[in-house]
Amino acid sequence: NAGVMQNPRHLVRRRGQEARLRCSPMKGHSHVYWYRQLPEEGLKFMVYLQKENIIDESGMPKERFSAEFPKEGPSILRIQQVVRGDSAAYFCASSSIRAGYEQYFGPGTRLTVT
């Protein structure tokens, strides 16, 4: 039973480029969460999605960031016109049920903006 998969594991982008981060949840999980971890800090919630729906995006920056979880395929976190401050580790987690149940994390994508 494969765990949460994220790709790429490492992504380097120049300032102004776009970054696309992918997350495939565990089999049977329909809830996906994205978190960001800045260096030497804890994880910060960004967005919560179910299939074809954004449920909670209260942690997403208002501009340049978007997320989707289509009916088919992985969840995508998209960052347009990246800046140096976007450099961080981005983690995806999935859950079979909403609150209170374990979220299983992927290995993360480390984004470096040069």
Add this chain to the structure above:
Amino acid sequence: AQTVTQSQPEMSVQEAETVTLSCTYDTSESDYYLFWYKQPPSRQMILVIRQEAYKQQNATENRFSVNFQKAAKSFSLKISDSQLGDAAMYFCAYTGSGNTGKLIFGQGTTLQVKP
């Protein structure tokens, strides 16, 4: 808004000894869940232990146990018989039953295990 605080940036323990990591939280909800996650150098987030607020009994998973004090809003993690593989960053996390399930994390505690 809910907050989670870990006041110990770094801790160290001798191999085979016991160590306790502290965590406090603030919430107005009565029903919620608390977690401890471990993040080793690989950066993979690993769930260590989970506690439901409505349960008075402290959760235990092998060498890991918690001391959950609901009135004090305290949720500490005790690691017994520490092993070299326990060296990692440990994060305390909260989620309320009334929200969307998002986890609110503390700042983390780096645990060093000395041989």
